[in-house]
Amino acid sequence: MTQVLLAVILAACSAGERVPGRTTSKHRRDPRATLSVPDALQIINRIHPGRSMVPVSWPGGKGVAVALTFDLDAELVWMRSPEKATPSNLSQGQFGPRAGVGRILRLLDARKIPATFFLPALTLELHPDTVVAIRQSGLHEIGYHGHAHEDVRTLSAGDERGAMARGLAMFAKVGLRPRVHRSAAWNFSENTLGLLREFGFLFDSSLMADDRPYEIMSGASPAGIVELPVDWSLDDWPYFQADGAGASMGPRNPDDVLAIWRGEFDGERAAGGLFVLTMHPQVIGRWGRIRMLERLLDHIDHSGGAWYGSLSQIGEHVKTAQ
Numbered sequence: 001m002t003q004v005l006l007a008v009i010l011a012a013c014s015a016g017e018r019v020p021g022r023t024t025s026k027h028r029r030d031p032r033a034t035l036s037v038p039d040a041l042q043i044i045n046r047i048h049p050g051r052s053m054v055p056v057s058w059p060g061g062k063g064v065a066v067a068l069t070f071d072l073d074a075e076l077v078w079m080r081s082p083e084k085a086t087p088s089n090l091s092q093g094q095f096g097p098r099a100g101v102g103r104i105l106r107l108l109d110a111r112k113i114p115a116t117f118f119l120p121a122l123t124l125e126l127h128p129d130t131v132v133a134i135r136q137s138g139l140h141e142i143g144y145h146g147h148a149h150e151d152v153r154t155l156s157a158g159d160e161r162g163a164m165a166r167g168l169a170m171f172a173k174v175g176l177r178p179r180v181h182r183s184a185a186w187n188f189s190e191n192t193l194g195l196l197r198e199f200g201f202l203f204d205s206s207l208m209a210d211d212r213p214y215e216i217m218s219g220a221s222p223a224g225i226v227e228l229p230v231d232w233s234l235d236d237w238p239y240f241q242a243d244g245a246g247a248s249m250g251p252r253n254p255d256d257v258l259a260i261w262r263g264e265f266d267g268e269r270a271a272g273g274l275f276v277l278t279m280h281p282q283v284i285g286r287w288g289r290i291r292m293l294e295r296l297l298d299h300i301d302h303s304g305g306a307w308y309g310s311l312s313q314i315g316e317h318v319k320t321a322q
């Protein structure tokens with residue numbers, strides 16, 4: 001009898017019907033309805049912001065630190081599933097190393113501005129010439145952006161550790177020992193912070209609890225990693241990047257985005273803070289957006305009080321200034 005009842009329930013669930021007294025994924029109960037404060041804190045405190053680490057001053061007595069960061073996701077950002085990895089989508093990624101990076105490097109190198117390029121490890125072998133070009137100027141840092149831009153939330157602890165070990169081995173093979181980490185799409189799993197400690201990262205740039213540098217806490221203990229925080233409003237992707245199907249996002253007028261970014265920079269300049277911009281060569285590399293970035297740099301330069309640093313340079317200054 002029980003087996004008959006179970007078969008009826010399973011049949012109803014698979015048909016997408018509501019079974020009285022039970023829930024389906026379509027009608028999953030929101031756990032916040034009965035969430036207690038201790039339970040909320042247990043979730044929140046797994047990874048949370050600790051003390052602020054904004055220094056009294058930036059090098060040279062400058063009033064604000066500026067970090068220009070470029071995530072060279074190339075094709076890998078479109079390879080999450082076979083359905084996504086279409087020739088059309090992959091070609092959007094290819095624009096980054098093929099056209100975007102050269103324009104970015106010319107702009108930065110002409111102004112002697114150091115930047116941070118985040119690379120998934122596979123990029124080192126998929127686009128070796130681009131990596132050589134980034135390293136050639138001697139100004140720029142290369143940070144770690146996953147083994148192949150994988151979503152760590154989908155991985156077991158063992159799989160995530162294996163991916164990081166393989167990725168860092170690929171970095172080591174070309175003489176790179178990244179000290180700064182940025183997770184793909186800024187996602188962390190339960191295990192990510194522990195792995196960053198295990199593999200010796202000093203800095204992360206994936207979280208958003210502040211717009212000033214801060215210490216990352218794991219439970220009640222400092223994790224020993226300085227967060228150099230990001231924000232979606234300071235990322236070119238949501239403004240400009242159409243998804244594979246057309247246009248659930250972007251494109252926006254670069255002047256509108258420039259106004260948003262200038263406003264954030266001016267605020268950080270007044271507050272003595274940190275301005276971290278996240279860009280993607282496949283997005284910012286379009287001419288209208290390169291011009292927008294150029295105009296932003298003009299604005300920053302005219303402020304007269306900005307110090308440009310790679311994320312590790314900024315992180316080192318933050319740590320020694322404590």
Ligand SMILES: [Zn+2]
Binds near residue numbers: 071149183185
């Ligand atoms: Zn990315």
